[in-house]
Amino acid sequence: MDPTRLAAAIRPRGPWESIDLGFALARTWFLPLWLCWWVTAAPLALLTLVLLHQRADLWLLLLWGCKPAFEALPLYWLSRALFGERLTVAVAARRLPQALPPRLWPQLLWRRIGVTRSFSMPVTLLEAPRGAARAARLRVLGTGAAGWLTVICVHLETVLWLSALLLLAFLLPEGMPRLDLEATLTDSGSMADWIGGLLMLAAVSVMAPFYVAAGFALYLGQRTRLEAWDLELAFRRARARPGRAGIGQAGRKGASAGRADASWTHPGRSHFGRGRRTVVAVAAALLLAAPLAGPLSPTQALTREEAGVAIDAVLAESDFGGTREAWTWVYVGDTAEPDTDGDAGMALPDGLIQSLASIIKWLLLLAAATGLGLLALRLLPELRAPSRTRRRAARQRPAGTQSRAAGATAMLPLDIPAEVRRLLGAGDARGALALLYRSQIAQLRTAGLDLPDSATEAECLATAASRARPDQVAWLQRLLRLWQGVAYGHRAADPGAMASLLAERAILMQGQPVQGLSADD
Amino acid sequence: MQEPAPDATHAAADAAPKARVAIDTLRRLETPEGIEILLRLAGPVPRAAAFSIDLLIRVGAYLVLLPLAALAGVGLGLLLLALFVLEWLYPVFFELRSGATPGKRAMGLTVVHADGTPVGPAASLLRNLLRAVDFLPVLYGVGLTAMLVDQDFRRLGDLAAGTLVVHREDAGLPPSLPAHRPLAPPAPLGLEAQQAILAFAERSGELSAARRTELAALSGLAAAGDRDPAGALLGIANWISRGKPD
Known part of the structure; x- marks a missing residue:
């Protein structure tokens, strides 16, 4: 028995609802149940037919008496199918000795009269109590609906039988012999009697699965109501499925580890930190959102990309983002209601409103005139001021930044070494280095190198390295190291290094002017 | 993370065709507001019981009206009229009034549209006029067969009118928990x-x-x-x- 594979929804139901569940079960599994009924019924019917071929009524009476034996196998099949074990009819037929009640005779003799057969049958077969225990058990579980179920099912059988019989009688073609309905009841052994008997057997066999299943469902319903059988199954299921959605880890060690039954927890995960535990709890909550249908195997886990595609697919559906709300003004006519009671109380004389309005109008005009006057006072000095100089200054400004190379050279002194020495003499090593650096950049630019204003020292060096001569680059490198040390490191520049830089610059400028670079282009 | 959490809706959509749907008598409806309504369908046995109760009530009414037959012509006419009205309109009257005939009410049943709304005049009239078909060939043979075969226990009248017979929800007290000092579960629970x-x-x-x-x-x-x-x-x-x- 596998309680995790319950084929029917078990929950607390009233007796009538339980019977309905039984009918739903029987409809779903009608064919196997019906065949299971015939497994026992057909051989017996054929055997007794040989003995009682004279009397259809006696034959039916005998079969009616043996109905508990016929119903054992459908019940056995049903009790297995409920837990997901679908036997084939052949297999079920081989298990007939197991399926029959341990003591069949009481069922066929004195208990045959009882009206709660389909309900007491599961108790007898599945719990197998005996004697007083059986009576006590039935008393505890019993419900009035069990008797009504039998009564109503007998009537439904009759309805089916009569309907089939009448349908046959009505639909027989003209030329064929009429079916004498009266003879089916009175004339024993006649043709009509046998037809009626066979139809009766068919009706009984059709109702049998429903009757058995309804009794079984009623038994389950009573156990659910009285013993919370569904909760027992749920608890068992939860214990049997470690690691499934939501069953997290215990996260408790030592003495308290015994508190958590291992099967409620994820095996092998008991040493998590608090943060990890939170993550697990969130994961568990996410997994809870997945419905309980089907276990989640690791292969079903989505990768990030797959999940992205899946989410996009969901978002593309019409449920998301398909609607648009637009607001427009629509003229619906004049809805103003003249002379309502509320307005009448608030009404002012017309003359007063007129004068108020004119006062406000003049106030507004006055305010506007004052504002204009103030503006004029504010603007007059500006207008009176000589406009020519300002305009010239504005025209000059862009000229200063017209050309980066020209601008940079224009701001440089003509005799750079002299200026550098002067600055050095004044103790401004920083200014001297900056001047050297600037002049070098200007030279590089003049030589056609593209050095944006934002270029850093390293970028300048890299650009120069690709185009200039190695000794020039080496010189620039030394300059930059000194400059960076002074400018960013606030280290005092070495006077000797400065002097050698100046001397080498003179040699470089003499030997091969930097302008020579442009010859490469 | 012990398991990557798959998108819940997709897990449901993937699992739906494969998963065995538990056999149940519930029909689930979802309103546009996202509220799930559960209808507990009523099968042939409680409905037959309800029908029997209604039949008894009608027979009682006929017995009360039977003395009219003593008035010869007019009385017989009145009796036939009463028969007609009781047979055809008795269920319609009660279904429109309270959703269920007295027999159904006694069995805790009620008639609703397939979408769970109370049954309206058109549907009620249709399902009760079609009783004539369900009654064929005798004693609701067709109706019973239809109910046994149909997934929602509907007879032909219900199929035509789009109605369901369901167990009534009794507005009982909301479930309450026995008071107890809250205890943390030893492990996160599913x-x-x-x-x-x-x-x-x-x-x-x-x-x-x-x-x-x-x-x-x-x-x-x-x-x-x-x-x-x-x-x-x-x-x-x-x-x-x-x-x-x-």
Whole structure:
């Protein structure tokens, strides 16, 4: 028995609802149940037919008496199918000795009269109590609906039988012999009697699965109501499925580890930190959102990309983002209601409103005139001021930044070494280095190198390295190291290094002017 | 993360065709507001019982009206009119008035549209006029067959009118938990386990003390040495429903 594979929804139901569940079960599994009924019924019917071929009524009476034996196998099949074990009819037929009640005779003799057969049958077969225990058990579980179920099912059988019989009688073609309905009841052994008997057997066999299943469902319903059988199954299921959605880890060690039954927890995960535990709890909550249908195997886990595609697919559906709300003004006519009671109380004389309005109008005009006057006072000095100089200054400004190379050279002194020495003499090593650096950049630019204003020292060096001569680059490198040390490191520049830089610059400028670079282009 | 959490809707969509749907008599409807309505369908047996009660009531009415036959022509005419009205309009009248004939009400049944709304005049009239078809060839043979075959226990009249006969929801008291000091569960619980524990707490009043203890021990959530496992489970239920105590 596998309680995790319950084929029917078990929950607390009233007796009538339980019977309905039984009918739903029987409809779903009608064919196997019906065949299971015939497994026992057909051989017996054929055997007794040989003995009682004279009397259809006696034959039916005998079969009616043996109905508990016929119903054992459908019940056995049903009790297995409920837990997901679908036997084939052949297999079920081989298990007939197991399926029959341990003591069949009481069922066929004195208990045959009882009206709660389909309900007491599961108790007898599945719990197998005996004697007083059986009576006590039935008393505890019993419900009035069990008797009504039998009564109503007998009537439904009759309805089916009569309907089939009448349908046959009505639909027989003209030329064929009429079916004498009266003879089916009175004339024993006649043709009509046998037809009626066979139809009766068919009706009984059709109702049998429903009757058995309804009794079984009623038994389950009573156990659910009285013993919370569904909760027992749920608890068992939860214990049997470690690691499934939501069953997290215990996260408790030592003495308290015994508190958590291992099967409620994820095996092998008991040493998590608090943060990890939170993550697990969130994961568990996410997994809870997945419905309980089907276990989640690791292969079903989505990768990030797959999940992205899946989410996009969901978002593309019409449920998301398909609607648009637009607001427009629509003229619906004049809805103003003249002379309502509320307005009448608030009404002012017309003359007063007129004068108020004119006062406000003049106030507004006055305010506007004052504002204009103030503006004029504010603007007059500006207008009176000589406009020519300002305009010239504005025209000059862009000229200063017209050309980066020209601008940079224009701001440089003509005799750079002299200026550098002067600055050095004044103790401004920083200014001297900056001047050297600037002049070098200007030279590089003049030589056609593209050095944006934002270029850093390293970028300048890299650009120069690709185009200039190695000794020039080496010189620039030394300059930059000194400059960076002074400018960013606030280290005092070495006077000797400065002097050698100046001397080498003179040699470089003499030997091969930097302008020579442009010859490469 | 112990398992990457797949997108919930996709897991459902993928699992839906493969998963065995538990056989049930529930029909689930979802309103546009996203509220799920559960209809508990009523099968042939309670409906037959309801029909029998209605039949008894009608027979009683005929017996009361029978003395009219003594008035010869007019009386017989009146009797036939009463017969017509009672046979055809008795269910319609009661279904429109309260959703159920007296027999159905006694059995706790009610007639609704397939979308769960109360049955309207058109549907009620249609389903009751088609009783004539369901009655064929005798004693509702066609209707019974249709009910046994149809997934929602509908007879032909119900199929034509788009109605269902369902068990009425009795507006009982909302379920309440027995008060108990909240206890943290020893391990994070799955949804099903949580629901089972809450249901256990709500229904514990109907169970015997021995059975309560047995079930609680079966859950494996109470401490091994706990002398009152049922109490521990009630504590966990209170924890689930109300959270940690302040």
